[in-house]
Amino acid sequence: MREAPNALALAERACLLAEGDEADAVxxxxxxxxxxxxxxxxxxxxxxxxxxxxxxxVRDGRIGCATTNRVDxxxxxxxxxxxxxxxxxxxVDPGFPGLPDRAAPPDVEGWDEETxxxxxxxxxxxxxxxxxxxxxxxxxxxxxxxxTELAVxxxxxxxxxxxxxxxxxxxLAAGDGRSGYxxxxxxxxxxxxxxAVARDAAEKAARTERAGEVEPQTFRAVLEPYAFAxxxxxxxxxxxxxLGLLEERSYLSGRMGxxxxxxxFSLYDDGLDPAGLPKAFDFEGVPKRCVPIVKNGVVTDxxxxxxxxxxxxxxxxxxxxxxxxxxxxxxxxxLSVAPGDASVEELVSRVGDGIYVTRLHYLNIVDPREGLxxxxxxxxxxxxxxxxxxEPLVNLRFTxxxxxxxxxLLGLGAHARLVNQNDFYGERYPYGVVVPxxxxxxxTVTGSGSGPGL
Amino acid sequence: MREVCERAVETALAAGAEYxxxxxxxxxxxxxxxxxxxxxxxxxxxxxxxGVRVIVGGAWGFAGEPELxxxxxxxxxxxxxxxxxxxxxxxxRPVALADRPAEQGECETPFERDPIEVPxxxxxxxxxxxxxxxxxxxxxxxxxxxxxxxxxxxxxxSDGADVxxxxxxxxxxxxAYAQGDGRVQIRSYPSxxxxxxxxxxxxxxxxxxxxxxAPRVAEEAAALLHADPCPATVTTVVIDPEQTALQVHESVGxxxxxxxxxxTEAAYAGTSFLSPDDLGSLRYGSEHMNITADAxxxxxxxxxxxxxxxxxxxxxxxxxxxxxxxxxxxxxTAALLGEGHGxxxxxxxxxxxxxxxxxxxxxxxxxxxxDDLLADVDEGIYxxxxxxxxxxxxxxxxxxxxxxxWEIRNGKLGRMxxxxxxMGKTPEFWSSLDAVAGPEAWKMHGLTNCGKGQPGQSAHVxxxxxxxxxxxxxxxxxx
Numbered sequence: 001m002r003e004a005p006n007a008l009a010l011a012e013r014a015c016l017l018a019e020g021d022e023a024d025a026v027x028x029x030x031x032x033x034x035x036x037x038x039x040x041x042x043x044x045x046x047x048x049x050x051x052x053x054x055x056x057x058v059r060d061g062r063i064g065c066a067t068t069n070r071v072d073x074x075x076x077x078x079x080x081x082x083x084x085x086x087x088x089x090x091x092v093d094p095g096f097p098g099l100p101d102r103a104a105p106p107d108v109e110g111w112d113e114e115t116x117x118x119x120x121x122x123x124x125x126x127x128x129x130x131x132x133x134x135x136x137x138x139x140x141x142x143x144x145x146x147x148t149e150l151a152v153x154x155x156x157x158x159x160x161x162x163x164x165x166x167x168x169x170x171x172l173a174a175g176d177g178r179s180g181y182x183x184x185x186x187x188x189x190x191x192x193x194x195x196a197v198a199r200d201a202a203e204k205a206a207r208t209e210r211a212g213e214v215e216p217q218t219f220r221a222v223l224e225p226y227a228f229a230x231x232x233x234x235x236x237x238x239x240x241x242x243l244g245l246l247e248e249r250s251y252l253s254g255r256m257g258x259x260x261x262x263x264x265f266s267l268y269d270d271g272l273d274p275a276g277l278p279k280a281f282d283f284e285g286v287p288k289r290c291v292p293i294v295k296n297g298v299v300t301d302x303x304x305x306x307x308x309x310x311x312x313x314x315x316x317x318x319x320x321x322x323x324x325x326x327x328x329x330x331x332x333x334x335l336s337v338a339p340g341d342a343s344v345e346e347l348v349s350r351v352g353d354g355i356y357v358t359r360l361h362y363l364n365i366v367d368p369r370e371g372l373x374x375x376x377x378x379x380x381x382x383x384x385x386x387x388x389x390x391e392p393l394v395n396l397r398f399t400x401x402x403x404x405x406x407x408x409l410l411g412l413g414a415h416a417r418l419v420n421q422n423d424f425y426g427e428r429y430p431y432g433v434v435v436p437x438x439x440x441x442x443x444t445v446t447g448s449g450s451g452p453g454l
Numbered sequence: 455m456r457e458v459c460e461r462a463v464e465t466a467l468a469a470g471a472e473y474x475x476x477x478x479x480x481x482x483x484x485x486x487x488x489x490x491x492x493x494x495x496x497x498x499x500x501x502x503x504x505g506v507r508v509i510v511g512g513a514w515g516f517a518g519e520p521e522l523x524x525x526x527x528x529x530x531x532x533x534x535x536x537x538x539x540x541x542x543x544x545x546x547r548p549v550a551l552a553d554r555p556a557e558q559g560e561c562e563t564p565f566e567r568d569p570i571e572v573p574x575x576x577x578x579x580x581x582x583x584x585x586x587x588x589x590x591x592x593x594x595x596x597x598x599x600x601x602x603x604x605x606x607x608x609x610x611x612s613d614g615a616d617v618x619x620x621x622x623x624x625x626x627x628x629x630a631y632a633q634g635d636g637r638v639q640i641r642s643y644p645s646x647x648x649x650x651x652x653x654x655x656x657x658x659x660x661x662x663x664x665x666x667x668a669p670r671v672a673e674e675a676a677a678l679l680h681a682d683p684c685p686a687t688v689t690t691v692v693i694d695p696e697q698t699a700l701q702v703h704e705s706v707g708x709x710x711x712x713x714x715x716x717x718t719e720a721a722y723a724g725t726s727f728l729s730p731d732d733l734g735s736l737r738y739g740s741e742h743m744n745i746t747a748d749a750x751x752x753x754x755x756x757x758x759x760x761x762x763x764x765x766x767x768x769x770x771x772x773x774x775x776x777x778x779x780x781x782x783x784x785x786x787t788a789a790l791l792g793e794g795h796g797x798x799x800x801x802x803x804x805x806x807x808x809x810x811x812x813x814x815x816x817x818x819x820x821x822x823x824x825d826d827l828l829a830d831v832d833e834g835i836y837x838x839x840x841x842x843x844x845x846x847x848x849x850x851x852x853x854x855x856x857x858x859x860w861e862i863r864n865g866k867l868g869r870m871x872x873x874x875x876x877m878g879k880t881p882e883f884w885s886s887l888d889a890v891a892g893p894e895a896w897k898m899h900g901l902t903n904c905g906k907g908q909p910g911q912s913a914h915v916x917x918x919x920x921x922x923x924x925x926x927x928x929x930x931x932x933x
């Protein structure tokens with residue numbers, strides 16, 4: 001982990017200026033480039049440099065939060081004054097547990113010198129490497145790399161910082177009536193071969209012409225890591241944080257200690273795992289812990305921040321959001337599913353007759369208490385017949401229970417891979433999930449849509 | 455602000471750009487929320503910076519920079535040129551922009567009371583009063599929120615545009631969650647997903663009447679716990695203005711964005727079932743379907759004098775009597791189409807390139823009242839307030855869930871139904887539209903979470919609609 005003295009110095013300076021019983025400051029800094037391409041041309045190349053400071057001031061149990069990206073002395077003084085004014089005018093917050101004490105963050109990987117040194121020419125070059133590998137199909141997607149820094153300081157002695165690099169390439173190879181998808185992510189640019197990702201997408205697209213239809217029903221299915229990761233991410237957002245558990249809005253409410261899923265399913269949130277996008281601490285400076293959420297199908301825990309932990313008599317696991325967003329509760333940003341022992345071919349064989357899903361589109365939670373999620377498949381949906389992937393299918397509408405899907409597993413792939421879940425809204429904060437492909441008995445299709453292609 | 459823009463444009467041209475524009479954005483947001491009688495969040499954020507967009511050798515480049523001074527402007531301009539130049543040699547189709555008048559001017563959202571300046575105590579008091587009015591033994595969680603925003607935007611381009619605009623927005627909402635027997639049911643007012651917003655002053659929030667509506671919201675949430683589930687069937691549906699607004703957004707707004715039609719959103723948000731050749735001929739829906747794009751609607755979140763390419767905002771038909779009449783365009787896509795001059799380009803803040811985004815997009819009213827629409831239904835379902843939404847990458851197959859529904863029997867509302875969903879395919883669905891209620895029932899809802907682009911951008915936009923009636927719709931889709 002590389003120190004980020006500027007970000008930390010800025011956080012400490014903001015804390016020093018804050019007038020209150022307690023205060024903490026979060027600094028995020030970003031230098032990134034995203035070369036977005038469509039129809040095999042770079043068309044939205046975006047470079048961003050920014051840094052912002054968020055301050056939380058506590059006065060007599062009242063809390064005020066303010067954020068700015070004006071980081072000169074005048075900007076910081078105005079920032080702490082705004083936060084203090086809010087604190088003075090707000091009612092007492094009885095659920096505020098106080099700021100966390102200083103604790104040493106774990107050593108994690110997640111910063112790469114080569115990636116940090118990337119500039120616009122490097123990003124454009126790698127985007128073009130992908131484009132040129134797609135053959136006669138149009139390529140749509142992006143290549144992006146960035147360096148972000150997160151620093152947290154507080155009047156209770158917290159003073160931590162971490163620099164993170166991240167790289168992602170997303171490739172949709174498409175033409176009339178055919179489309180295929182692949183992506184790759186890492187914190188090291190050297191791990192990513194944009195041309196290979198584009199070739200995977202093009203190879204997939206070539207198999208999607210003349211797509212057929214299927215009648216709505218619950219299918220046995222193989223989900224590639226891209227599809228499984230997105231389902232898990234949406235389920236995690238609604239059900240794997242402590243706030244949903246405490247408020248009984250989560251599928252896991254009332255199921256702690258219960259054998260809710262298949263014995264083969266084990267789920268963690270592990271910010272320390274170098275196979276993901278490692279994080280040393282959360283937005284309150286609390287060290288990250290590996291949290292076992294499901295062990296062999298038994299629900300064991302969720303992720304916690306200081307506020308929810310105090311409410312339940314627990315300790316934070318290092319999953320707080322930035323103070324202004326903490327009303328949403330803690331979030332699992334490093335979900336990881338333990339792999340199994342099957343190749344993708346073996347998963348297909350176990351399904352026998354069913355469907356093969358590459359990627360999903362436009363998910364939404366229909367019912368968080370049931371873990372019911374809807375969305376579409378796209379860019380590589382196929383029929384499985386007699387244990388083999390056969391004809392391509394049109395995009396399918398699914399309305400499926402994630403818990404039911406992982407309660408009836410036919411197998412898990414032997415290789416888990418990082419799948420980026422960040423669409424880069426707002427300030428850059430890299431995150432993704434590490435999952436294998438899965439085979440399940442229960443993926444419910446409720447309709448069909450358009451075919452592959454543009 | 456204007457000087458910084460000017461310096462950026464000059465630097466980009468000197469560095470080799472054949473076109474350059476620069477946008478300074480200074481934005482302040484406030485957000486206050488409460489939960490169960492206590493403050494949940496009180497935050498005030500500001501951000502400022504400059505976005506420079508260039509064309510070099512026919513290729514785009516863009517750089518965002520927070521330092522609003524000559525040094526920042528020059529640095530951003532040079533980085534944008536460097537990024538564009540890295541692609542220029544391999545660009546097969548040079549970017550061309552449609553001509554547009556070189557506009558100059560200033561504009562500001564009209565408002566009575568600046569929502570940013572309303573004291574925090576007043577905002578909290580309003581929210582807590584609404585919460586108190588929503589108390590009910592089955593309602594375990596009540597959340598309220600109010601937001602305010604002021605954004606100054608200056609734009610200057612190398613082809614003569616020089617405009618400054620100030621946007622003011624505010625909004626509020628209340629959500630009541632009833633819980634029992636392992637079920638959770640939600641009711642919201644005035645809209646789901648953190649309420650509704652408008653380009654207006656604090657007077658908009660005061661006129662929403664959160665406290666007045668809160669008891670009904672709570673009672674309906676509690677009643678939903680004991681309601682029957684929506685049956686799975688094909689039937690007539692009447693849809694309330696809020697859900698109809700989202701239907702317009704997802705199945706008319708996004709498919710008519712011309713950048714999607716040309717494929718530039720294919721990898722993320724998706725494309726469209728429409729093609730450029732469909733203009734003027736494609737039957738989108740029934741003769742009752744009239745959709746207007748209107749960047750001039752008072753209080754609309756998609757209202758502006760000029761878009762983020764300096765093109766004047768206009769009102770124009772998108773669908774007239776069911777026939778596709780217009781697209782939402784940029785200067786680049788208008789040039790590709792060979793028609794128009796753009797006018798729908800908007801960016802989320804200073805660090806993003808503008809994209810084709812919706813202006814306010816409305817379903818024009820028909821005749822009569824909600825009761826008139828219901829009166830002509832022997833058996834059907836009335837659907838209200840969005841709960842979930844999803845639509846495929848070509849904007850054809852959609853599925854929506856609503857917070858609440860009622861059975862319609864012999865022209866009257868009957869028993870309440872929970873967990874309602876409906877699904878359809880866009881042209882078939884709009885072709886089944888057989889009535890839209892009149893102007894008295896027309897309401898506008900402002901949403902602030904429209905996502906698009908990579909890196910992602912959130913847009914704010916308003917949609918107006920009256921209750922609308924559709925025949926032969928599949929409802930009750932769950933598993």
